[in-house]
Amino acid sequence: MKVNLRIWRQKGPDAPGAFQDFSGVEVVPEMSFLEMLDEVNRDLEAKGQEPVVFDSDCREGICGSCGAVVDGTAHGPGRQQTLCQLHMRSFQDGDTITVEPWRAAAFPVVRDLMVDRSAFDRIIQAGGYVTARTGSAPDANAVPIGKPEADAAFDAATCIGCGACVAACPNASAMLFVSAKSGHLGLLPQGQPQRYSRAEAMVQTMDGEGFGGCSNHGECEAACPKGIGVSYIARLNRDLLRAASGAASK
């Protein structure tokens, strides 16, 4: 089968960008979307032209490197998957596919489909951890954790930090990302001592990085490749309220 591509090309964060058209690209249904881009790039390289720049590494939906807006949807059609898990069998012969980078003020374009998501790292650096010096830990079974809490913490912990939630949000908010980390650690006994300070520090950093505020659109949940739900945002908001009222930590 053949598809036509419209791919966003942009030299750098301040350079103007534009779509480049590739028509009649030969594909097979078993190919992944990124393998299709590899093919396009091999052709470009053979012609001495610069390939389309995009991030990818694991190509199995876990590292969070890949991501682009495909036909208006973060990570493309299909629920709960990353761009690298999208296969060409999701398209029809003759389709024209539009591919753009994440668009958010806090994620400046580096080149083409590659964006700078280091703001996510800075949010974690601000408080997204449990302080536990190496070697100081008690026996792992010293604190039993009920399966329901462990499972709920786990569901939040599956976040891959890809940024699709930000790309999908009309406000480019990072609340789902932040709430997933605060949910993961805040649901576990180990995370209790820093629960409220962590929530505050991460949200403060998020605001400082230029992400928008959350106004409950819920687009993030729909775009999340790991299916992380907005209920974690509600939980984070409760923690923030408690922190602000001083009810926590005492």
Place this chain on the structure above:
Amino acid sequence: MKLDSRAPDGPIETAWDRHRQAIRLVNPANKRKYHVIVVGTGLAGASAAATLAQLGYNVSSFCFQDSPRRAHSIAAQGGINAAKNYQNDGDSVFRLFYDTVKGGDFRAREQNVYRLAQVSVNIIDQCVAQGVPFARDYGGLLANRSFGGALVSRTFYARGQTGQQLLLGAYQALSEQVGAGKVKLHSRTELLDVVLVDGKAKGIITRDLVTGEVKRWAADAVVLATGGYGNVFYLSTNAKGCNVTATWRAYKKGAGFANPCFTQIHPTCIPVMGEHQSKLTLMSESLRNDGRVWVPKQPGDMRRPRDIPEAERDYYLERIYPTFGNLVPRDVASRAAKRMVDEGHSVVAGGAGVYLDFRDAIKRLGHDVVSDRYGNLFDMYERITGDSPYETPMRIYPASHYTMGGLWVDYNLMTSVSGLYAIGEANFSDHGANRLGASALMQGLADGYFVLPYTIGDFLAGEKAGFNDTAHAAFDEAERNVKGQVDRLLGIKGKTSADVFHRRLGKIVWDGCGMARTKESLGKALTEIPALREEFWSDVSVPGTGADLNQSLERAGRVADFLEFAEVLCRDALTREESCGGHFREEHQHPDGEARRDDVNFQHGAVWGYEGEGNAPTRHTEPLDFRYVHPSTRSYK
């Protein structure tokens, strides 16, 4: 090359304690005066950088991804071993040690392996304290599963995402130190050379992958945690970016490269389906806990699996290895699959594959239990193949997965270059000729959290702190070489993408030095590789410039190193005239097809030393001594 293992003598149970007593320490007040470079942010690198910073050292951390959290370790699925004996099934430090030495086919250093088993229990404690959400039972205690090569249940897991959860734990610990200013983080930065000053590693040269800037970094010691070289086969389960560049450049600066031919082919991967394929996807070994491997008894039987009656199926692992059954170690399972396919029993039309069937598990445990254990793996499989493993057996085949070989290190994890350390998959230390499942995560974290942060003190204590002379001639020379290679690649202006060369190299290495090797196949590879390398250097196309972001250049640089490294890999396989672990020489097998080891001539680590451009490398050896686990023929029957 001097290869002093520095492994302590005397009773193995107390070796690590005695060693820690004996080595030099850096005074806590002085630690902040030392600067350590840690390259790599996988389990090994992130845990080491975080722990070194906690101890007070200043650390610079590098990775080529946009965030340390994306290191290849993130993709590990199945689990991590530890001798906790929480299941009360007879596990112990000694048993984990024994299983690992035997599983490695008696090609690892006993003292290192024993230490690994000892600290394994601390790893689990540490990770739980960080908030790693391991699987638990309804009583709230930690759950375990079994992995190949063991008769006890000692594997801790976090659904099918153990690597992700462990790495996030280490990444968060690292991030805390970045926030505190103790670690300087350099993402999207690639190491292109190691700098030696007076024979000691005192810095590195990097290229900023966004701006193209080539930069010098000085430090008091350098740690490489840059992962394995499994992508030499092009198709592998490794992330696309995994490469040999860092360890290869270190080798060219004098670090010995040990046992490159010990590569692991993982038995359960989704088979190759076409030319377009860019990587292979692993289906975790944990699936063999409940899945049964089989092929049709009749060669060429292409009926749908459900239409093949029980009597016409060959559950060959259960048949040949009744004791371990579907849980034989990886090398054994992989070769058995290859044998079945070679004899015509493949279940992939025109290709290679065998079945991994969950029908009986679903019958026995119910859909929900199976889905709870393997749901995300089943989804992953269905996404790629379009088939549901709940309804039809998975099709699987072995693929390149892990590399036991790596930079030679002593008991302190120092390479043969003073001040240069290698940890995690980048070193050769603990797995001998074959790694057991769930042991790489254990080793990476053991090295990073519990070994290197202490042993590095022994070296630093003897160094004047604060080396920062990036104007030294050694930096000039290293930078010149790096820039020279970049210019050379850009100047070729050929017609072929580096990716195409990589794929061709992968095929040569897979055919010549894959699951089964012969003198002839290796000889052929050894003539084809230099020819391909020559073609690469005259026809590779690297558009763009070196002065900004250039992914073609990144790929070409890595392929160039693989093209050199592949030759040493094949040479090592050719000289090791025995079969052991992942290294199977067809000339050396028992009549029943099992590997024949040669302990008289090859009970050693083979360590390759660089002798300069155009010269053959020299082969050195580190003899191995087994006092606790007596070398025997590995039998899983």
